[in-house]
Amino acid sequence: METEITKTECTSNLKNVIDALYVLNGKWKLPIVLSLVNSPKRFNEIMKDVEGISPKILAQELKHLEQNELVVRNVYATTPVSIVYEASPYSETLKDVLRTLSDWGAGHRKKIIG
Amino acid sequence: METEITKTECTSNLKNVIDALYVLNGKWKLPIVLSLVNSPKRFNEIMKDVEGISPKILAQELKHLEQNELVVRNVYATTPVSIVYEASPYSETLKDVLRTLSDWGAGHRKKIIG
DNA sequence: GTAACCACTTTCCTTTGGGAAACTACTATC
DNA sequence: GATAGTAGTTTCCCAAAGGAAAGTGGTTAC
Numbered sequence: 123m124e125t126e127i128t129k130t131e132c133t134s135n136l137k138n139v140i141d142a143l144y145v146l147n148g149k150w151k152l153p154i155v156l157s158l159v160n161s162p163k164r165f166n167e168i169m170k171d172v173e174g175i176s177p178k179i180l181a182q183e184l185k186h187l188e189q190n191e192l193v194v195r196n197v198y199a200t201t202p203v204s205i206v207y208e209a210s211p212y213s214e215t216l217k218d219v220l221r222t223l224s225d226w227g228a229g230h231r232k233k234i235i236g
Numbered sequence: 237m238e239t240e241i242t243k244t245e246c247t248s249n250l251k252n253v254i255d256a257l258y259v260l261n262g263k264w265k266l267p268i269v270l271s272l273v274n275s276p277k278r279f280n281e282i283m284k285d286v287e288g289i290s291p292k293i294l295a296q297e298l299k300h301l302e303q304n305e306l307v308v309r310n311v312y313a314t315t316p317v318s319i320v321y322e323a324s325p326y327s328e329t330l331k332d333v334l335r336t337l338s339d340w341g342a343g344h345r346k347k348i349i350g
Numbered sequence: 351g352t353a354a355c356c357a358c359t360t361t362c363c364t365t366t367g368g369g370a371a372a373c374t375a376c377t378a379t380c
Numbered sequence: 381g382a383t384a385g386t387a388g389t390t391t392c393c394c395a396a397a398g399g400a401a402a403g404t405g406g407t408t409a410c
Contacts, residue, residue, distance in 0.1 A: 132270060134239055135334070135338045135376095136266060136267065136270060136300040137341075138272070138337070138339075138340075138341035138342045138345070139266060139334055139337045139338050139341055140266070140345065141341040141342075141344065142337040142338070142340050142341030142343070143257070143261070143337065143341075143346055145344065146257065148397075148398090149397085149398075151399095152249060152250060152253060152254070156246060156250060157308055160246075164356080164357085165356070165357050165358070166355085166356065167358075172270070173270075174399095175399095176398080176399055176400070176401095177358060177359085178358085178359075178360085178399080178400090179397090179398065179399075180333040180358090180400085181357080181358055181359075182289075182398095188361080190344070190347075191347065191348065192347060201407075201408095202355095202356070202357095202406065202407050202408085203356095203357095204356085205356090205357070212347070215340065215343070215344075216340070217347055218340070219274075219336050219337060219340045220253055220312065221251070222250045222336040222337075223252070223253045223257065223333060223335050223336075224252040224253050224256070225252070226252075226254075226256050226257075226329065226332070226333045227252035227254070227255040227256030227257075228252045228331070229247075229329070230255065230256065230259065230304070231252070231255055231327070233305065234304060234305065236302075257389070262367075262368090263367085263368075264368090278384080278386080279386070279387050280386065280387075289369095289371095290368080290369055290370070290371095291387080291388060291389085292368085292369080292370090292388085292389075292390085293367090293368060293369075294388090295387080295388055295389075296368095315377075315378095316376065316377050316378085316385095316386065316387095317376095317386090317387090318386085319386085319387065319388095330400085
């Protein structure tokens with residue numbers, strides 16, 4: 123038996139995967155994180171970099187990413203205050219996940235379309 | 237420089253990841269695949285195993301999974317015809333993806349909630 | 351003082367995903 | 381002839397996701 127697994131283990135795996143997908147899900151979260159991995163940016167700079175996103179959605183997604191500690195919101199006491207978003211050190215842990223997904227996605231497209 | 241990457245590489249990675257997530261997305265696709273990995277099943281058996289799913293959604297998701305070659309639909313010429321769904325050999329390639337996602341999801345829950 | 355910039359928020363609308371229930375066409379059983 | 385099962389489809393409905401456009405409260409440049 124190579125990978126024998128109990129039903130309990132299986133459902134808890136499923137729950138983990140669903141949790142992970144919840145964090146990564148939606149049209150904009152990954153593009154925003156990747157934009158900030160390149161360099162920290164201010165709100166309007168992200169708007170320009172991530173093409174097509176509306177301010178409502180950007181504000182909402184940044185909050186979600188902040189809650190999940192993937193993005194840090196820095197407030198600087200200049201006049202007027204400047205707010206700079208950056209990818210957290212913790213967002214590094216997504217690397218493995220993104221590489222695996224990217225590899226599978228590339229292979230899958232070849233299989234289905236090519 | 238450890239992981240220098242061009243903008244083109246980065247966007248193509250992003251596209252790959254989004255393609256992968258498109259295939260795995262939604263409330264039911266993974267539960268269905270995992271149910272069929274345990275054993276091949278008929279329509280109404282899947283209905284019982286994957287709790288809460290409606291026949292409309294199940295039919296729709298099975299079509300999606302079939303198009304992506306993760307599930308195979310076998311028709312047997314009994315009277316009446318019996319139709320058995322099974323996880324394809326190709327669905328094995330999801331293992332790495334699911335393990336990585338599961339690991340990250342488990343760690344993430346600990347970080348954010350625990 | 352007026353025009354523009356910044357970081358959003360608010361309102362309204364459309365699209366998408368998914369659920370409930372009924373229905374279909376066929377067959378088998380009592 | 382009535383009931384039940386098999387493998388779905390159809391219709392109607394609701395909620396969440398996301399887009400467009402305008403507004404807000406402050407500051408700065410001209």
